[in-house]
Structure formats: C-alpha cells, structure tokens
Amino acid sequence: MENIQVIENLKSLLVEYTSNTETQIANNLTMIFQSFQNKSLKEDIDNYAEFVLLGASLFELKAKRLLPQDEEVDWLDEVELIKDKDLAFARLLQFKAFTEVGLALAIKVKQTEREVPAFKYYQTSSLSVKPEIRYNIDITKFTETANEVFSRYKTIQGFSHIDKELPDLQVAIDDLLKLVDKRLNTTFEELVSSVNSSQEAVAFFLALLEAVRWGFIKAEQTNVNKEIIIEKNYE
C-alpha cells in the first residue's frame, strides 16, 4: 500500500513539476522522503535499488532546474522522459513484489500441505443413509473443459515437459539448506559436486540465489577466481 502512495507522490511531483514553484517542489520532495522513513517501506526499499535510481533522477531534475534555463519546452520533454521512467520503475517494482509474494505463497502452501485431511469416502458405504449428491454438471462447461484438455494435449503434449525439466525450486531450497546445515561451512563447488544432472545444478544455483535473498544463508566470493563460500546466516 505504501508503495503505491510513494509512487503517487513521485508522479504528482513529476507531473506538476513544470508549473510548480521551488517551494512546492521542496515540499513535495520532503513529503516523499518522509514516506521513505516509514519502517516497513524502508525495508522494501532495501530490496529495490530502483527507488534509489528514481530518487537520483529527481535530484538530477532538480539540479537542472537550478541551472539557468533558456526555454520551458526542454523541460516538458525531460519530464515526459522521466514519467516514462517512473512508469517503468513502478512496473518493475510491482513485478518483483509479485515474484516474492508468489514464493511466499508457495512456502505457506507447503506448510499447509504437511497437514493432510481425512477423506475416507469409501467408508460411507457402511452408512445406511448416504451423503446427498447435490451438484449438477453444466454441459457447456463440461464440453468447454473437454475441448480445452484435449486440444492442450494435442498441441503441446500436456505439461509433462514442464513437470520434468524445470527444477522444483522449493525442493531445491530445502535440499540446499539441509546440506548447508550439515556441513556448516562449505563451498558452492562442493555442494554441486553431488548433483547428477545439469538441471539439478541449475536448480541448486537458483535455490542458492533464493536462499541468499531470503537471508537463510550467506554466499561470498572474495575473488573472481576463488570458490564461492557458503555458510548459514546466524544474524
């Protein structure tokens, strides 16, 4: 929610830039940096260098504004350019947020699936009164589904290629954490030495990136030619 607010502030600043007085611009900037102070937002921003870039663009704009200027038209072009940049940043921010939200949802689903519900449906046979069947099948929906499932099979042979070839990131993360846990201090080269296929190595590498991003482990490479040192993050 706060993200949207900040983006809105930025937008209004940019859109109104040309007509605003210096005081108004200063006020707008203060407002933005105040919202940056918000605790949760600050943590967000730590993840998103884009905000820094956006801020830098604003300073750039402000610096230019302070210089002697010839004509107002240049400024409009400049503003248009930055408005596009703003939109691009906003979109990137939104996309990155959804990637992480998706992973968070996946982790929650995985936790919930550890509790498997009972459904001994065949046990209803010992009940003298059977559970009522109250649903109906809509013939249109049935036909549509049939069409879709068969045409999907015909065109792309189902999704077996996806299931088989793409690594399951969550499994890879779990495996990785288990290994790191066991060895405490290890190297990436050592971790991947046990994998059997290039797909598994890719999965491990992606898992490593995710685990570092989530702060579970630390990865360090002191020199390009040196090994990547992996250790558990105790911070």
Add this chain to the structure above:
Amino acid sequence: MNSKKVISAVLLVSDGPVEHEYFEKLLTINNSELINLIDEINANFENADIGFFIKYNNFKSDIVTKSEISDLLGDVKPPAILRGLSTPALETLAIIAYEQPVTKMKISEIRGVESESSIKTLESRGLIEKGGELDVPGNPILYTTTELFLQKLDLSSISNLPTIGEYFNKAEEE
C-alpha cells in the same frame, strides 16, 4: 519415531486398506508388534468414545467408522459430497468420458499432471467407476463413467456426448 502416530496417520490418509508389510518395513517391527500397536490404538479410541476404529485381518488394516454410527446419525445425512466439481476433476471426467475405458496413467499423460486425487474425488461422487483391468503387465485399472454421470449430463448414452473440437476425426467434418 513414534509408531502409533505413524500408523494412525498413514491409515487416515491412505486410499483404501494398508498392508501390514508396509508398516513392518517402515517401522522395522514384526507382525505381532504391529498388531499390539493397533490393538493399543483401538483401546485408546474405545476409551475416548471415538466413532471409528482400525479394522484389520491377517494382511491389512484400515480406519473405518463404527457400525453404530449409522444408528446414531439416524436419517441424517453426513455433509459429504456436496461441492461442485473443480477444474482438475472436470478435466479428468472429460478424459474418462471420451477415452473410456482408460487407465490412470493415460489420464495423467493427457492432462500433463498427476491425476490420482481427481480420480478419487470422481469415484467418491459416483461419476466414474473401476471397469476392469487392462491386460498388460501390472494389470492397471480401467475407469469408465457411470449411469449417474449420464443422468447428470441428461444423456441417454455415451454415444450422445457432444462432439468436441479437432480432437476427433468426426468433429473435423462439422
């Protein structure tokens, strides 16, 4: 490892009875130890007035409701089997309807995802049933649609199913 926990939980989520051998291997116990554990669980259920127990014979066991439950419920229906069909279930149903008799493996192949739980759901709703076995090694079960399925779609026979897209040759002529 707590054996009673494992036995009770596995029986709760298993689709049908579980063979004694499975538990004996999993828990590295012998047959009489397994039977003792099951008896112990049943005594716990009995003392706590639980409405189900572990029924077993020489080979396998399963959790079943006590027979008096029927009397206790009277003519009240348990609130099961009331929900509509999800997309995975509907997809699975469509495949069985058009490809029947068909194996679980073929269904999963067409859908591109594992379809075990959808098959279980459809079977429990009485829309499909086991209709024999395929005569190949392993004898996989063949699934067919039921009379109830025809009723629900208001069809007199499977041959009256709507033709679909380009999948079937006869559809191409239309």
Add this chain to the structure above:
Amino acid sequence: MNSKKVISAVLLVSDGPVEHEYFEKLLTINNSELINLIDEINANFENADIGFFIKYNNFKSDIVTKSEISDLLGDVKPPAILRGLSTPALETLAIIAYEQPVTKMKISEIRGVESESSIKTLESRGLIEKGGELDVPGNPILYTTTELFLQKLDLSSISNLPTIGEYFNKAEEE
C-alpha cells in the same frame, strides 16, 4: 446420542471441512459445547500418541494429520499441488490472487511476458478458474482463485490474504 462418536466419525468420512452449524443442529448443542467436545477429542488423541487431530477455526473443523510426521507419510500422502511449478507460475498465481478478477492481458502486462502457459498450468492444477467475462469489446475472460487455493493457504476468504507489505516484513525477520 454420543456426540464425540458422531463428530469424529462424520469428520472422518466428510469431503472437506464440516461447518460447526451442522454439528450444533444435529447434536442440539451450542458453539462453546461443540468446541469443548472437539478439544476433549484432541486431548484424547494427544494423550494416546495419535498422529492426527481435529483442526478448527471459528466456522468449521476437519481431521488432519499432524504436521510433524508429514515426512513419514511417504507415498500415501497426496502429491504436492505445487510440485514442479516454476517461479513464473508462482508469480502468475500471486498476481491473480491479489488483482482478481483479472484478465490474461493484464497479467501479461504486469509480468511483462506472455502468461498463457502459466495460466493453463495453474488452471489444470485447480488453483485458478475462469470467473466471468469483462464487459468490454471482445469480452476477455476474467480469472480468479479457487476454493482449493484458499484451502491450500488455510484461509477462509480472499480478504484474509496478507497485505503485500507483510511478506516483506516477515522475510526480513527470518
């Protein structure tokens, strides 16, 4: 009527959670009496080292296995719904969850890439479904998340989804 027997047996055979209202009417008890009975059953299970319990919230209950023995359930456990899903599919799921009802075009716009195959994968897993059409020329299909999605996230309604900001606060703490 023995209430503990009825509650445990009905939960065993029911497809999905049972609403408190059903038991309250059937057993002519009030809500706190029902919760007391469920707690009593759970205490019995706990004392007897049973691997499952009755999970409940303000509205409904269901028998589920204890999460700590999940790894011991092996093959009897149903396959994970997210098995094999890639991060693009998860992104798409997150977008639909938070932007629903949403068109395919809007999803692709947010992601910056074509999202057809992710949508189909999620649909075939039953996590999303078509939920109507947008009232503009061309009538694009609107996608929403399903009841199964809510169940898998242990939520009673979409309005209970955490705000997006909450994910980042949590991630920082871990």
